[in-house]
Amino acid sequence: MKAALLLAAKGVGTTSPNPPVGAVLYQGDQLIGMGYHEKAGESHAERRAIQNAIEQGFANKLKDSVLYVTLEPCSSYGKTPPCTSAILEAGIGRVVYGMNDPDKRHRGRARAVLEAGGVKVQCGVYEEACKAFLRPWEYSIRTGLPWVTAKVACTLDSRMSRGKERWISCPESLKYAHELRLQSDAILTGGVTVRTDNPAFTIREPLSKMPICKQQPWRVILTRNRALLPNDAQIFTDAFADRTIIYEKVECLKDVLRELNERYGVIRLLLECGGNLLRQFLEQGLVQEWVQDIAPIIGGGTNLMIPGNFLPREIRLREVTVQQADVDYILRGILEASED
Amino acid sequence: MKAALLLAAKGVGTTSPNPPVGAVLYQGDQLIGMGYHEKAGESHAERRAIQNAIEQGFANKLKDSVLYVTLEPCSSYGKTPPCTSAILEAGIGRVVYGMNDPDKRHRGRARAVLEAGGVKVQCGVYEEACKAFLRPWEYSIRTGLPWVTAKVACTLDSRMSRGKERWISCPESLKYAHELRLQSDAILTGGVTVRTDNPAFTIREPLSKMPICKQQPWRVILTRNRALLPNDAQIFTDAFADRTIIYEKVECLKDVLRELNERYGVIRLLLECGGNLLRQFLEQGLVQEWVQDIAPIIGGGTNLMIPGNFLPREIRLREVTVQQADVDYILRGILEASED
Numbered sequence: 254m255k256a257a258l259l260l261a262a263k264g265v266g267t268t269s270p271n272p273p274v275g276a277v278l279y280q281g282d283q284l285i286g287m288g289y290h291e292k293a294g295e296s297h298a299e300r301r302a303i304q305n306a307i308e309q310g311f312a313n314k315l316k317d318s319v320l321y322v323t324l325e326p327c328s329s330y331g332k333t334p335p336c337t338s339a340i341l342e343a344g345i346g347r348v349v350y351g352m353n354d355p356d357k358r359h360r361g362r363a364r365a366v367l368e369a370g371g372v373k374v375q376c377g378v379y380e381e382a383c384k385a386f387l388r389p390w391e392y393s394i395r396t397g398l399p400w401v402t403a404k405v406a407c408t409l410d411s412r413m414s415r416g417k418e419r420w421i422s423c424p425e426s427l428k429y430a431h432e433l434r435l436q437s438d439a440i441l442t443g444g445v446t447v448r449t450d451n452p453a454f455t456i457r458e459p460l461s462k463m464p465i466c467k468q469q470p471w472r473v474i475l476t477r478n479r480a481l482l483p484n485d486a487q488i489f490t491d492a493f494a495d496r497t498i499i500y501e502k503v504e505c506l507k508d509v510l511r512e513l514n515e516r517y518g519v520i521r522l523l524l525e526c527g528g529n530l531l532r533q534f535l536e537q538g539l540v541q542e543w544v545q546d547i548a549p550i551i552g553g554g555t556n557l558m559i560p561g562n563f564l565p566r567e568i569r570l571r572e573v574t575v576q577q578a579d580v581d582y583i584l585r586g587i588l589e590a591s592e593d
Numbered sequence: 594m595k596a597a598l599l600l601a602a603k604g605v606g607t608t609s610p611n612p613p614v615g616a617v618l619y620q621g622d623q624l625i626g627m628g629y630h631e632k633a634g635e636s637h638a639e640r641r642a643i644q645n646a647i648e649q650g651f652a653n654k655l656k657d658s659v660l661y662v663t664l665e666p667c668s669s670y671g672k673t674p675p676c677t678s679a680i681l682e683a684g685i686g687r688v689v690y691g692m693n694d695p696d697k698r699h700r701g702r703a704r705a706v707l708e709a710g711g712v713k714v715q716c717g718v719y720e721e722a723c724k725a726f727l728r729p730w731e732y733s734i735r736t737g738l739p740w741v742t743a744k745v746a747c748t749l750d751s752r753m754s755r756g757k758e759r760w761i762s763c764p765e766s767l768k769y770a771h772e773l774r775l776q777s778d779a780i781l782t783g784g785v786t787v788r789t790d791n792p793a794f795t796i797r798e799p800l801s802k803m804p805i806c807k808q809q810p811w812r813v814i815l816t817r818n819r820a821l822l823p824n825d826a827q828i829f830t831d832a833f834a835d836r837t838i839i840y841e842k843v844e845c846l847k848d849v850l851r852e853l854n855e856r857y858g859v860i861r862l863l864l865e866c867g868g869n870l871l872r873q874f875l876e877q878g879l880v881q882e883w884v885q886d887i888a889p890i891i892g893g894g895t896n897l898m899i900p901g902n903f904l905p906r907e908i909r910l911r912e913v914t915v916q917q918a919d920v921d922y923i924l925r926g927i928l929e930a931s932e933d
Contacts, residue, residue, distance in 0.1 A: 305926055409885055409910075409924070410899045411751035535891060543891065549926055551875060551883065552899065553907025559892065561752045567893025570749075575915055575922050582915050582924065584749070586889055 254321050254351060254379040258386055260289040260298070261323045264334055266436040267292050270518035272390040276302040276322040278315070278345070285311040285318060292466045293518070299326050299336040303343045317346035323383045325354040325376065328363045337366045347373040351383025355394050379477060388587075389521050392541060394579050398510045399522035401441075401530060402541055404433055407545035412554025413528065425579035426546045430525075431459040433544060437470050437523040439498075439513060443530040444476030453487040454525070469493045471517055475500050475509065475530065506537055528560040535564060545568055545584045594661050594691060598726055598818045599665045600629040600638070606776040607632050607807050610858035612730040616642040616662040617751040618655070618685070620648040625658060632806045633858070639666050639676040643683045657686035658710050658713075663692040663723045665716065668703045677706045687713040691723025695734050728809045732881060738850045739862035741781075741879055743871060744773055745898055746886040752894025753868065761894060765919035770865075771799040772886060777810050777863040779838075779853060783870040784816030793827040793860070809833040811857055815840050815849065815870065846879055875904060883910055885924045 255268030260275030268274075268290050278286035278299035286309065288301025296304065299322055306315055326336035326348065353361045353376060364374045384391070406422045407413050412495060413421065422430065434440060440454045454472045456463055472488050479501045482489075488497045498517070500509050513519040524534060534540050570586030577583075600615030608614075608630050616638035618626035626649065628641025636644065639662055646655055666676035666688065680688060693701045693716060704714045724731070729740030745752045745763045753761065762770065774780060780794045794812045796803055812828045819841045822829075828837045838857070839847050853859040864874060874880050910926030918924075 356665065357848075408907075409751075409883070410897075410904070411749075412903060543749070547887075547924070548914045549910035549924070551908040551910070552904025554903060557750075557897075561816070563752060563894060564750070564892025567748075568891045570889035573889045573920065573922075575917070577915070582913075582922075584887070584889070586920065588891075 254323065254349070254383070256287070256476055257298075257351075258321045258379070258382060263387060264289050264291055265466070266438070266521070267301060267464055267467040269293065269438045269520040270393075270514075271353075272324060272387050274322065274324045276303045276320060278306050278318050278320050280311070280318045283314070285309065285314050291464070292582045293338060294320050294332045297327060297336050300339045301332070303339055303345075311406040314471040316344040319347045319349065320341075320345050321349045321378075323351045323362045324387065325352065325359055325361065326367075327354065327359060328366045329358040330335070335368075338487055340367060342374060345372060347375070349375045349378050351379050352377065352387070354571045355391050365367060369383050390540070393514060393520045397514055398507065398539070399514050399519045400505070400541050401510070401522045401524055401534065401544040402433065402437070402544060403524040403534065403540045404544045404546075405531070406430070406431060406548065407554070407558050408550040408554045410554070411558040412552070413558055421548045422546050423548065423551065423579045423581045425547075426581040426583060428458050428460050428577050429583055430546070431456050432461060433523055434470055435459040435463060435467065437521045438519040439471035439473050439517065439521075440523045440525055441473040441475065442524075442526040444474060444478070444482055445527050445529075446525075446552050447474055447486050447488065451483070451486050452525075453491055455491070462592070469496050470523070471513070471519065472497045473500065473509075473522075474498070475503050477502055486490055506533060506539055508538065528556060528558055532559050532561070533566065534563065535559070536566075540588055543584075543586050543588060546578070547582045547584060549580055549582075561585060594663065594689070594723070596627070597638075597661050597663050597691075600627055603629055603804070604629050606778070606861070607631065607804055609860040609920070610756055610854075612664060612727050612731075612809050614638040614662065616659050616660060618642045618646050618660050620651070620654040620658045623654070625649065625654050627899060629853065630816065631804070631916055634672045636673060637667060637676050638662060640673070640679045641928070643685075656684040656808050658683075659687045660685050661718075663691045663876065664727065665692065665699055665701065665703045666707075667694065667699060667707045669698040670858045677703050677710075679904050680707060680712060681710040682914040685712060687715070689715045689718050691719050692717065695731050700912070719846050729881070733854060733860045733886045737854055738847065738879070739779070739859040739876065740880040740881050741862045742773065742777070742863055742884060743874065743880045744770060744884045744886075745871070746770070746888065747898045748888050748890040748892070748894045750825050750891055750894070751898040752892070753896045754877045761883060761888045761890065762886050763888065763921045764889075766921040768800050768925060769888070769918050769923055771796050771800060772801060773833075773863055774810055775799040775801070775803055777861045778859040779811035779813050779857065779861075780863045780865055781813040781815065782816060782864075782866040784818070784822055785827065785867050785869070787814055791823070791826050791827055792865075793831055795831070801882060809836050809865070811853070811859065812837045813849075813853065813862075814838070815843050817842060836840070846873060846877055850879065868898055872896045872899050872901065872904065875899070875908065876906075880928055882929060885922075886918070887922045887924060889920055889922075
């Protein structure tokens with residue numbers, strides 16, 4: 254299941270609105286097939302693992318093999334036929350999966366379908382790890398909203414610099430930031446940031462290789478006045494101009510998030526914005542995950558991370574990790590107060 | 594020399610105005626004596642290592658033994674006779690030390706004294722580690738000022754809480770804070786902190802055992818008006834009231850620091866103060882080391898770490914380390930802009 258999870262991770266950022274899923278096939282001790290879901294509309298992990306086994310000349314070993322998959326196999330017709338059918342056709346003897354699919358079309362239905370076909374079924378293996386991995390997608394399924402990761406870069410005294418010439422982050426941290434973009438379906442910011450920084454919000458040099466099927470993330474701009482955004486801003490003029498979405502005079506952030514999920518299939522949204530918009534997201538409980546790039550600098554910055562009055566409510570992070578990125582430190586955690 | 598450094602570390606916080614020094618004695622491969630300087634006025638590390646060898650019945654092995662010591666042995670009469678004499682009397686054959694003593698009475702003079710007595714001398718072994726270890730003391734010798742470590746505890750958005758009931762730090766971080774106090778000769782704060790928090794500024798539960806010879810650190814209060822400090826404040830009423838020093842209407846922080854060094858022998862000063870005083874210390878380049886306890890909390894705090902306008906000058910930290918203390922993270926580094 255660990256191997257299946259590693260495979261699943263390859264799909265993060267390209268499968269939305271589907272979940273990233275990984276699968277491995279064993280005949281006895283022999284690994285005969287591997288697969289992961291890469292893109293909505295294309296084969297699911299289970300079919301790809303079966304296909305992979307056939308391609309490797311193991312078609313004769315599929316019978317009574319064991320399939321390990323991170324999520325309950327689908328049992329419904331979507332853009333592709335149900336995986337349960339593929340499993341039955343291949344004659345797989347046992348299916349082990351990490352967790353039930355929370356999607357209302359599934360929710361454990363695979364067990365009955367597979368068992369009726371004579372397949373042994375085991376659910377809940379490595380369940381916590383599988384659930385933690387699929388948390389953004391599960392949150393999105395449950396709430397109809399994207400999982401929002403707020404990303405900030407600041408000094409030790411919480412100042413955020415502005416302007417391209419004055420990045421606070423070190424180059425290694427910037428790579429990490431681009432890795433976050435790679436894992437996201439959309440990046441959201443405010444009109445102020447567009448006017449001040451003229452960001453491209455594209456994935457440039459992430460830490461891992463960018464999959465060919467990865468589209469540049471949607472660039473979602475919230476502005477009070479569309480006319481104030483410069484027409485020559487990168488988001489309007491670069492090769493991905495069709496990936497820019499403008500919302501004007503937004504009254505309800507939640508409505509925007511809901512539409513991004515429903516209309517654009519956004520599951521993972523990266524918030525890269527200034528302090529005022531960040532404050533609104535935090536105050537409304539719309540941030541699920543926090544990534545803070547801490548530069549070992551005191552003073553010299555501009556703009557407080559969260560300006561103005563103190564946030565009235567204290568939000569604690571859990572599952573916190575800190576990793577070094579050259580001279581910077583990147584702190585990451587889940588917001589306890591989030592609906593998750 | 595590693596062993597000698599570990600021994601030296603036991604003296605941090607109790608030897609001022611002397612440096613913490615460690616020494617080990619070897620006869621061939623056999624460790625025959627160990628010692629460290631514990632308190633000004635008492636034996637230096639070299640004498641204690643020799644004494645230790647004698648106590649262990651190795652008096653006959655002192656001849657032609659090798660002494661490893663973290664700092665050049667003293668060659669002058671202070672509160673105790675010079676260590677070079679003790680080395681010559683013991684018949685030690687070779688002396689290896691980490692670095693020359695920057696004190697103007699020594700500065701390499703030991704070499705000539707020892708060599709004249711037929712002792713082989715090697716200086717500069719493990720020099721960088723020894724220098725880094727003695728940095729606060731060396732800074733103090735050089736500048737006539739205490740080495741200032743600023744200690745702050747804050748949320749991810751740089752808010753510092755106030756009041757005993759509202760510590761931002763987790764209990765494990767508080768132990769670390771008390772360890773810092775243990776290593777300090779004095780703690781400095783502002784009148785505001787005394788009025789608001791009524792701190793004791795004593796060492797309670799440090800991470801390591803508190804040496805018997807450790808005195809509670811001086812509590813240095815900078816206030817605009819002595820009369821505004823409550824008479825029943827802990828610093829005036831507890832068992833260590835004679836360890837409280839008040840400075841009123843301070844015009845020059847550097848003068849205060851100089852006096853603390855000259856009159857009270859303060860080598861290591863811990864700054865545990867509010868944002869306004871911290872800002873003054875930073876702006877005047879009087880902070881050498883930074884310890885930031887980062888609690889994984891967003892919002893809910895009061896008082897910015899550094900309030901008001903942004904510090905005009907950017908100060909970078911070097912030699913940064915981050916360690917976990919339960920849910921908190923403690924970031925520590927040396928200020929690049931410091932005179933060090």
